[in-house]
Amino acid sequence: MEKIIQKSAFPQWLKSLQAFKIFLPKRANYGWELNLNHEVQEIPEDYTYPVVPPKKLIFPQEEIFFEFEQNPEDGIKLKEILPEAEQQVIFGVRPCDGLAVKAMDLVFGGTYEDPYYWRRRRQTILVGLACSQPPSENCFCLSVEGSPSSEEGLDILLTDLGDRYFVKALTEQGKSLLSAASSLFNEPDPRDREAREKIHLEAEKKIKRHLSSARELPEKIKAIFDSDFWDEESLNCLRCGICTYLCPTCHCFDINDETKSLAPLKGRRVRTWDTCQFPDFTMHSSGHNPRPDRASRLRQRLSHKFLYFILLFDRFQCVGCGRCVTLCPVGIDIIEVLTRASNHGA
Amino acid sequence: MVSLEQLKEEVKKILSSGNIKYFIGYENFSSGWQVRPAFIRKPEDVDRLVWTPACFHNLVRFLHDEKRRRAREKNPDTRPVGLIVKGCDSRAINVLIQEKYIERKDVYLIGVSCELMGVIDELKLKRHLPGLKPRKILFSPKETIKVITDDDKEIEIEASEILADRCLECPANFPVVADIILGEKIKKKVTSPYQSISPYEKMSVEERWSFWQEQFSRCLRCYACRSVCPMCYCDECVADSIVYAVTADTTAEEKAQKIKWVERNPEPSENTFYHLVRAIHLAGRCVDCGECERVCPVEIPLRLLNKKLEKEARELFGYEVGFDASQPPLIACFRDNDPQDFIR
Amino acid sequence: MAEEFEPRIVAFLCKWCSSAGADLAGVSRMEYPPNIIPIQVMCSGSVSPLYIFSALSHGADGVLVSGCHPGDCHYIKGNYYARRRLALVKKLLEYIGLEPQRFQMSWVSATEGLKFTQIIKDLVRELQPLGPQNKLRRKF
DSSP: EEEEEEEEGGGHHHTTTSEEEEEEEEEEEEEEESSSOOOOSSSTTTOOOOOTTHHHSSOOOEEEEEEEEEEEETEEEEEEEOOOOOOOOEEEHHEEEEEEHHHHHHHHHHTTHHHHHHHHHHTEEEEOOOOOOOOTTTOOGGGGTTTTOOTTTSSEEEOSSEEEEEEEEOOOHHHHHHHHTTGGEOOHOOOHHHHOOOOOHHHHHHHOOOOTTGHHHHHHHHHHTSSTHHHTTTTTTOOOHHHHHHHHSOOOEEEEEEEEEEETTEEEEEEOOOOOSSSTTTOOOTOEEEEEEHHHHHHHHIIIIIIHHHHSSOOSOOOOOHHHHHOOOOOOOHHHHHHHHHHTTT | OOOHOOOOOOHHHHHTTTSSSSSEEEEEOSSSSSSSEEEEOOOGGGGGBOOTTTTTOOGHHHHHHHHHHHOSSSSSOOOOOEEEEEEEHHHHHHHHHHHHSGGGEEEEEEEOOTTTTTOBOHHHHHHHSOOEEEEEEEEEESSSSOOOEESHHHHEEHHHHHHHHHHHHHHHHOOSSSSSSSSOOOOOOOTTTTTTTHHHHHHHHHHHHHHHHHHHTOOOOOHHHHHOTTOOOOOOSSSSSOOOOOOOOEEEEEHHHHOOOOOOOHHHHEEEEEEEHHHHTTTTOOOOOHHHHOTTTTTOHHHHHHHHHHHHHHHHHOOOOOTTTTSSSSOOOOTOOOTTTTTT | OOOOOOEEEEEETTTTTTHHHHHHHHHHHOOOOOTTEEEEEEEEEGOOOOHHHHHHTTTEEEEEEEEOTTOOOOSSHHHHHHHHHHHHHHHHHHHHHHHHHGGGEOOOOOOOOHHHHHHHHHHHHHHGGOOOOOSOOOOO
16 A cells, blocks of 8 residues: 655654554664654654664563462462563664564564564564665665665555655555554655655665675685684674674574572563673583684674575575674674675685 | 874884784774774784774773683793783773783783874764764874865864863873883873763762663663773673683582672663672773773763772872772772771 | 651671671660661671672662771771772762662771661661662562
């Protein structure tokens, strides 16, 4: 379903969605964030993308699984804690972040669905915003089979046409958001469609960074698995975890039991984010660690994104958002590293 | 001004002599003004080196990796590691020597004086040039920083507007320990050394609580602040370790009995606890290199915590961090007349 | 009559002086409020900042660390280290925005049973208007 909404009517659309938790891009001192506090009822002109990706709202940093409590009569009781039943709408999701959610859906779905992830996922409506220019200096979505106007993973895709948005509802959930305020939406005319096409095409040309022949990377990475190439590339690495925590597709987690008291036994089980970049991520209880050094961990991260995910799902796990490149404190640039990996031993 | 040519010459000389294992300096990214640490092994690679206002990284942190590497090797190469140190970085070296983490002979230091300048703050730069993309950032002989934009415009910005906050309060703008020092050792006059924390000291208790809770609510517990800190070299961090010093012989009972002071979840109480522990463990050790704040992906103003304790160390105990490698650590010494007016 | 808030105070008492002083108060039948949870440590110098943060994290409304007078430490120097270290902890907690009355230090010798009771009475009186400590308390 394709519609047009005037930007001046945008606040009214938001008002019609009062039943939902609405996340809008908000300016923070460190960049953009998706926030429930809306001082302005619009998506600002200079919005790029949130530093912390939408994954935080679907796969939160802290997920409580269950609480356990022991009492003298009944013994130990478990109380499952499922996520709150509340619908949420996230505005301003860039196409790369939409693709990232799709990638996470693949991981947490399949034969065995993660109930916590899916409860939130099914309650989430993603309203995407096509990129009119790359949100980051380091965007390279085109190289990993994405695009500034990709629709995958999103429920609605908005395109900014200046004083109005072109609204393309992609799923039933997306359509339901429009029906809540149908009087605000008009039919697009051929000029609108033309303007939208133009913006999408122009945006692709503005992307500055490219990773050539990404589909050849899996074989290349496999070939240099044992090479000391990774030692040199990881010299700068601080194993700080920023690349993985801010990556929209990274989803590794840790599960901990938080014991409030031992007698009577009372506590809860909590899932939090974890990262393959922490030295003890692969520490076995025997004391052996198959990835004891930064070289093997860097190799792991790049292999997960550009080799293993391809073998499992035939798509890149990296969506080319460029956050890891921009935020790495010591300048490890995966586009450069992968380019060098490609040419290594050639 | 520090001569880049002289820097390259010195590095080439020391590398060619074979007296150091490798040299850690700064190099440009493949494009743009940004700079990152560079590991130079061969004399012919010295041309990669740069010295610009964007060289804010503290390279002393990489000595942790060197020490761990040596611990793993059977016959380690014990030649010193060469690195560039600014004033703040050199004080970090002194703290590490003071704590016997490294010996003076383990490092070959090429000091660079910031003279009357310092290094820039990336966020301040962005705010100063909205919409403009810098291509090159250079020191200029006057107290300004020259920025050349993508479309070849040349802009001069007053240093005080884009220098990092810590540079505006710097107590050591030239290295206090080094094998050679490039640039002039001009002492920078700092009129208000703790101006960055004074607004917070003046706040009421509740205002301060609100402020810090707002900051800590963003904390992702990525531990980047800890990973980048030259002083956080503990193999196992008491707060929340991402490295456990275990071997094949560590029994299950030993592992089960480890005390968990902080839970891993990012609830406000746990975030606050982690930052409190880190701050108190850095009392008398933090040299205000600003890295913790710089690397934080959500810009928590961490140096405000450490700076406060630095001020207390100086005012209550007359302790200055990192100038004298032979002084005892702050909390491993005391004076008979240490203040006790807070004690009943 | 409305129920008064009773603060729960964790008191780290050094074995040789303060804990003995507290015992003397008890043995002499001196009355003092029952709000403290006394934890005997060998020396005030052995009190790590982690203990204080942990007590607050577990919900203590106040924390007291009490040791020997300077010069009288059983281990000669322990209380001097405590004086320095805990001064920093106090400054840090205040800077974070915790009410300064919630963390206190005292010197109580083995004969100062009366002083000990006075300190506890003062502490409880100071903490009552502040209410429960919810700032650093772990919510679960």
